[in-house]
Amino acid sequence: MAQPQHGTVRNRLLKAVSPDDFARLAPHLEAQPIKLRQVVITPNEPISHACFIEEGLCSIISHTAEGRLEIGTVGYDGFVGTPLALGTNRTPHASLVQAEGTMLCIPAAAFRAALDESATLRGVLVRYVQSLIVQVGQTVYANADLNIEGRLARWILMIHDRLQKDEMPLTHDFMALMLGVRRPGVTTSVHILEGAGLIKAMRGRVRVLDRERLMELAGDTYGVAEAEYERLLAEA
Amino acid sequence: MAQPQHGTVRNRLLKAVSPDDFARLAPHLEAQPIKLRQVVITPNEPISHACFIEEGLCSIISHTAEGRLEIGTVGYDGFVGTPLALGTNRTPHASLVQAEGTMLCIPAAAFRAALDESATLRGVLVRYVQSLIVQVGQTVYANADLNIEGRLARWILMIHDRLQKDEMPLTHDFMALMLGVRRPGVTTSVHILEGAGLIKAMRGRVRVLDRERLMELAGDTYGVAEAEYERLLAEA
DNA sequence: GTTGGTTAGTGCGCTATCGCACCAAAATTT
DNA sequence: AAATTTTGGTGCGATAGCGCACTAACCAAC
Numbered sequence: 001m002a003q004p005q006h007g008t009v010r011n012r013l014l015k016a017v018s019p020d021d022f023a024r025l026a027p028h029l030e031a032q033p034i035k036l037r038q039v040v041i042t043p044n045e046p047i048s049h050a051c052f053i054e055e056g057l058c059s060i061i062s063h064t065a066e067g068r069l070e071i072g073t074v075g076y077d078g079f080v081g082t083p084l085a086l087g088t089n090r091t092p093h094a095s096l097v098q099a100e101g102t103m104l105c106i107p108a109a110a111f112r113a114a115l116d117e118s119a120t121l122r123g124v125l126v127r128y129v130q131s132l133i134v135q136v137g138q139t140v141y142a143n144a145d146l147n148i149e150g151r152l153a154r155w156i157l158m159i160h161d162r163l164q165k166d167e168m169p170l171t172h173d174f175m176a177l178m179l180g181v182r183r184p185g186v187t188t189s190v191h192i193l194e195g196a197g198l199i200k201a202m203r204g205r206v207r208v209l210d211r212e213r214l215m216e217l218a219g220d221t222y223g224v225a226e227a228e229y230e231r232l233l234a235e236a
Numbered sequence: 237m238a239q240p241q242h243g244t245v246r247n248r249l250l251k252a253v254s255p256d257d258f259a260r261l262a263p264h265l266e267a268q269p270i271k272l273r274q275v276v277i278t279p280n281e282p283i284s285h286a287c288f289i290e291e292g293l294c295s296i297i298s299h300t301a302e303g304r305l306e307i308g309t310v311g312y313d314g315f316v317g318t319p320l321a322l323g324t325n326r327t328p329h330a331s332l333v334q335a336e337g338t339m340l341c342i343p344a345a346a347f348r349a350a351l352d353e354s355a356t357l358r359g360v361l362v363r364y365v366q367s368l369i370v371q372v373g374q375t376v377y378a379n380a381d382l383n384i385e386g387r388l389a390r391w392i393l394m395i396h397d398r399l400q401k402d403e404m405p406l407t408h409d410f411m412a413l414m415l416g417v418r419r420p421g422v423t424t425s426v427h428i429l430e431g432a433g434l435i436k437a438m439r440g441r442v443r444v445l446d447r448e449r450l451m452e453l454a455g456d457t458y459g460v461a462e463a464e465y466e467r468l469l470a471e472a
Numbered sequence: 473g474t475t476g477g478t479t480a481g482t483g484c485g486c487t488a489t490c491g492c493a494c495c496a497a498a499a500t501t502t
Numbered sequence: 503a504a505a506t507t508t509t510g511g512t513g514c515g516a517t518a519g520c521g522c523a524c525t526a527a528c529c530a531a532c
Contacts, residue, residue, distance in 0.1 A: 062373045064377065071377075082369075085362070086362040086363060087366065088468055092373075116355060126362070127324055129369075133318075133322075133368075136369065137307045137329055138298065143379050180380040221300075
């Protein structure tokens with residue numbers, strides 16, 4: 001398998017690291033397709049790889065006996081396996097694939113070795129973790145303050161950002177799971193958003209029509225984390 | 237001001253670091269009292285210090301135009317200023333004091349220098365960040381799945397752990413703010429918990445009577461993050 | 473083209489929680 | 503002792519979302 005080139009990767013973190021740091025990672029990076037619903041990280045089991053997403057989408061899931069719920073979303077803006085950058089190799093959270101694509105995976109040991117060697121690499125990756133914390137914090141806030149429409153709007157925006165396609169593969173059932181609400185609740189809210197002309201819904205797919213007004217609905221639960229990501233990526 | 241001694245600090249992270257790492261931090265650590273409602277970290281402003289809590293309690297708050305809401309709790313188990321350990325000096329989240337006490341504060345520059353020098357110190361502190369992420373994740377889950385009683389039970393348990401006193405200074409108003417619910421909603425739930433003999437409520441104070449049954453009420457929103465903290469602290 | 477599975481739409485009673493508004497008691501100040 | 507502030511208690515109509523259950527499209531495979 002050919003090594004990925006710094007110039008051609010799509011992942012924003014890999015693009016952001018210095019050529020030296022990229023060179024540290026590249027020999028170990030292996031492209032891997034990700035398939036719908038595939039579990040990338042199993043709760044409480046050793047994380048074998050850190051995976052930089054090139055295309056597609058993963059969800060971080062709080063996963064307990066009684067239910068599951070998305071707490072964060074990762075796309076080509078980040079990587080799955082943040083615990084490896086935080087000094088441990090497991091986590092009670094699951095990560096699973098929400099939209100197909102590919103990712104570049106590096107074995108845990110090589111990843112941690114690279115991090116130990118390079119402070120600048122470490123910097124980029126832990127700043128990403130910080131942006132993820134902000135994202136999760138906004139999720140807490142959204143779940144508390146918004147009705148289903150609002151939360152759906154926020155969530156669609158976040159997916160839209162990370163897939164960069166107006167049409168996204170989303171079933172009501174899956175959205176209900178992610179938002180932690182009943183499936184018929186999603187159906188109703190989808191209709192409202194559709195009636196207002198913000199989205200177009202088709203079987204298994206949603207098309208974004210009006211980002212502006214989706215953002216209005218999401219209020220300040222959308223935007224803070226996104227701005228923070230950009231700011232952190234720009235920091236040296 | 238006398239430097240704190242490794243043997244006498246109460247903060248669990250400071251206790252957990254190696255003598256060498258403690259020696260790195262100690263010359264810069266300054267004890268500081270924390271007062272009720274004091275803002276330790278102002279959103280989007282440079283964080284001047286990392287503060288290891290010795291006694292008392294801080295809340296991390298998601299703070300927006302329309303409302304505020306607790307997303308995490310820090311006591312003698314951790315430190316305030318995690319963004320400094322994640323390569324940045326600001327965050328959109330606020331941190332404010334929920335219960336009086338003292339903390340040991342180290343200036344940001346010295347803190348980051350120490351982190352750059354010592355991989356082991358870094359390890360302890362970023363593992364704490366990981367435990368905090370799990371905590372926030374559980375908060376998402378609790379807010380989605382539990383009624384007010386359950387959330388209140390979880391929250392009281394978390395405060396109880398961090399204050400290590402059965403009687404805790406908590407007004408209904410403040411609990412409502414932290415949980416993101418109406419104040420009268422808290423009043424009702426406090427009565428229910430009190431009626432069931434789980435707590436005793438007094439003006440401005442709550443006394444824990446029955447942890448076991450509080451844990452039942454909180455279900456698996458309580459315990460996961462706590463176990464993860466212990467596991468991570470124990471990791472070399 | 474029929475079968476079977478997946479996805480979406482609908483109805484209905486129930487309940488937790490909200491929003492708003494007001495009162496009561498305790499603590500603090502003067 | 504009176505006044506003010508802080509904190510806690512209560513009531514009530516409105517409503518968002520739930521649980522449960524069933525129907526209806528759409529899709530794929532045989």
